[in-house]
Amino acid sequence: MKQGLPLIVTRADPGGAATVERAKALGLDARHLPLFAARPLDWAVPADGFDALLLTSAQAVRLAGPGLANLAGLPVYTVGPATAAAAEAAGLAVVMTGPGDGQSLLDAMASQDIDHILWLCGRDRSAFDARNAQLTSLPVYAVDPVDPPPGWSEAIAEPAVLLAHSARGAARIAELVGSARAHLSLVAISAAAAAGAGEGWGQIAIAAQSDDAAMLAAAHNLCQKGE
Structure with a gap:
């Protein structure tokens, strides 16, 4: 059953798929919309x-x-x-x-x-x-930016929480979201990633540690608060 706000995971696979799996195990409505792809x-x-x-x-x-x-x-x-x-x-x-x-x-x-x-x-x-x-x-x-996948525009048009796993990822999220972001919240893996996201978000949370578990703990809190 859907719980709280949707959680948008933008990191490249296979890490992105692993994050979505962990988020769903926590009961979050996680959606995988990768903005990057990794290649050797x-x-x-x-x-x-x-x-x-x-x-x-x-x-x-x-x-x-x-x-x-x-x-x-x-x-x-x-x-x-x-x-x-x-x-x-x-x-x-x-x-x-x-x-x-x-x-x-x-x-x-x-x-x-x-x-x-x-x-x-x-x-x-x-x-x-x-x-x-x-x-x-x-x-x-190398991890290269890719075009937003189908469903991206609809996902960011409504209140949601996004994960930024790097400063580069945060900057790309901010670029694609644009200035209309007050209805969106962001969880950053570090202070540098939070700075890369810029201002104007509904809320920004910085993970207590630079890992997936800490990011998902912060995301769980934001998703429930924003419901």
Whole structure:
């Protein structure tokens, strides 16, 4: 049975479908209207030796392809449990999982005197301070904007709650929604994502942690309040 306001999930698959599944398990009226699509990039392992592998997104594992097997000997540091689970399923040895903040994980790695880190990442990525380590960024996937799917215009015309899983995603949502947004609420994964969404929303909530569970907890609250 429908409960509260609709929840619009805009992130690319497979993460988007997983978010919708979790939201429906919480009793939310979740609708998957992705505004991005992920695709693999061609890449090769650099010749330099590395001390550790950094993974900040499960997409890097899912889209890296067969070349990932060449890195199976490295200790792996991951951001978030979903990335850790994807890495372990791919046969990688996860030695540490951070709570959802790439910079905090790099700080922890710096305290272990790790000198040379290989980061499998997306083409569009955040900037991190590797402290005294050498961080080599290697894009293995891209997440590109796509046209809004059927049902988008109707979904945002009525009160609803939207999820923004990144600052880039928040900016795209804001662009497509336009200035008529006072009837819509937004849950942002971080303060940076909230800033990317701009002003004029009915409500903006920032997740207590940078993960799906915290975002859905905030969304559940907004969906019920706005009913």
